[in-house]
Amino acid sequence: MSIVVLISGSGTNLQAILDAGIPIKFVMSDNHNAYGLERAEKRNIPTLSQPRLKSLEKSVTKLCKANNVDLIVLAGFMRLLTPGFVSKWKNKIINIHPSLLPAFKGAHAIKEAWEYGVKVTGVTVHYVNEQMDEGDIIAQKIVNITKKDTLETFEEKIHKVEHKLYPTIIKKLLNDQNTN
Ligand code: GRF
Numbered sequence: 001m002s003i004v005v006l007i008s009g010s011g012t013n014l015q016a017i018l019d020a021g022i023p024i025k026f027v028m029s030d031n032h033n034a035y036g037l038e039r040a041e042k043r044n045i046p047t048l049s050q051p052r053l054k055s056l057e058k059s060v061t062k063l064c065k066a067n068n069v070d071l072i073v074l075a076g077f078m079r080l081l082t083p084g085f086v087s088k089w090k091n092k093i094i095n096i097h098p099s100l101l102p103a104f105k106g107a108h109a110i111k112e113a114w115e116y117g118v119k120v121t122g123v124t125v126h127y128v129n130e131q132m133d134e135g136d137i138i139a140q141k142i143v144n145i146t147k148k149d150t151l152e153t154f155e156e157k158i159h160k161v162e163h164k165l166y167p168t169i170i171k172k173l174l175n176d177q178n179t180n
Contacts, residue, residue: 001070001173001177001178002021002025002068003023003025003070003170004025004027004028004060004071005017005027005028005040005073005075006027006030006062007027007029007036008030008040008078009031009036011034011039011075012039013096013163013166014040014075015039015163016040016101016151016162017073017166017176018040018168020170020171022170024040024045025090026047026067027040027044027045027046027058027152028048028049028056030049033117035071036076038154047087047145048063048175050060053081053082054082057081058113059090060087061088069180070092070177071094071106072092072094072173073094073170074094074096075094076096078107080130082130084130093127093128094126095125095126096124096162097124098126098158098162100121100122100124100175101126101137103118104121105132110154111151114145114151119144120142120143121139121145122140122143122161123140123143123158123165124137124140125137125165125169139159143157143158
């Protein structure tokens with residue numbers, strides 16, 4: 001029962017997964033400078049960074065097969081995985097997105113929801129398909145935007161919900177796989 005985590009940046013969701021005690025086999029990144037790599041190294045988790053997407057995908061496949069990995073977890077991974085990779089790992093790749101999909105897809109979901117003036121948005125965990133921020137929805141949590149919020153406090157609320165929801169869902173999926 002284990003996962004790999006793919007990141008591109010700061011890795012606060014990775015940190016939440018680490019803090020929840022979920023066993024991570026590897027942390028992989030397309031970005032050598034991703035701070036999340038340091039978070040993993042501090043916990044003695046092997047890391048690998050590879051800016052070339054195809055090479056990264058090859059390494060992920062190899063390591064997942066060699067280590068019986070159950071789930072590939074995207075946590076702030078900013079690249080679109082190739083259709084070949086996605087079909088190989090159908091229903092084994094999940095992502096977290098800071099909106100109630102299908103609203104506000106893309107890299108600027110929080111800012112766009114704020115600028116649009118929505119009163120209700122949230123967080124989505126979903127299976128990954130070959131499109132950006134698409135695939136079957138696993139879980140969603142609502143976040144309300146109130147008059148008191150600023151973009152900063154709203155952003156904090158979103159991340160707080162993410163950091164609770166993602167580990168909970170990952171644990172559930174791993175348990176379900178174990179009992180099937
Ligand atoms: C999160 O908001 C996540 O929903 C989105 O990218 C952000 C990653 O943040 N996919 P972090 O690297 O986990 O801090």
